[in-house]
Amino acid sequence: MKANVEKLNQLADNQSTWIEKAQERRKNAPWLGHSRNIAVKVLSTLRSKKMNQVELAAEMGVSPQQINKIVKGKENLTLETIAKLEMHLGISLIKVPEQPHFNIQPYKQYKKAIFTSVYINTNISATKGSYQRQIGSYTQYDVHEKNLHYGN
């Protein structure tokens, strides 16, 4: 006997919000990537300094809820907030290279574009993962073609 789809649809009282949330994440992927990298670095630094989010909030003069938002990696951070984080944690989070280099090359085989204009100084040791490469003191990120929705 096949599933009773009519009964199933009667049970489904509402639409899931997943599709719209996923579309929003896809649209915002470029800046979300930066927000996440900063969040990872902030949490890693707190751990190495044996400091918690409440203490960081007190030093920065903001609420713990604000720090919690930042470390989720979903905030469109202002440059001011990033600078405050750098100052109070004693780390470098973002730096614009002296000679910006734009290089968008679609790979025929893999259909991926490499976008290299702003570098995040993550100070992470080189990993073997395909999602991250380290060049000198900067990190280059591969950006999936579908993530390039600038201006859309």
Place this chain on the structure above:
Amino acid sequence: MFALRTIIENCLYAVRVQPKPIDPFEFEDNYENDSYSDEFVRLFDNWNDVAYLDAFFDHHQKDLLAGFFRETHTIEEAVHKTLDEAERLESKLLDIAERGSTSSYSNLQNLFKPVFEHEKSQYPIPVLQKSKVYGDGERSWLRVYALRIDNNLYVITGGAIKLTKTMNDRPHLLAELEKMELVKKWLIENQVIDLDSLIEFMEVDL
């Protein structure tokens, strides 16, 4: 208690658990004003939440270093890996959902595999197939769990980051198994599926 939310009508659904399951790595105010939609939304919310992932991998550090995977990972590397895989997996699912045609929905079957490997050799097939969706790549630890209740008809019950070989090894994985059992019973109670039904077995890879 369960409710059901539609993702793709007549194809993909997700359960809403009431009250919302307690996840020790979630921030308590994540879903204020009853904004919790369903387990599928909650899953990808968490997999895109750096603080959640950091807390999860901090708690499961031993599993990261246990050697189940080819490479060991620091917490930071594990967070980046998960964010990347979650983005790819969600992109695949979103592509399917946005195509909006019956032939495209059949691609869902390409993503799901049976949870229990021994079920591959069984016939007749168990009434309700527990299915899981792998994240992208050979060593993905992301899992989406669903009940396959008919051809191209799935009910997502939840998901997890699986750092061990079997689901019996960790409480958060056992909780997902239990949830699938409870949703199965709930669907039978509500006459969505009959215990005597036969389900055709489909095994495809990512």
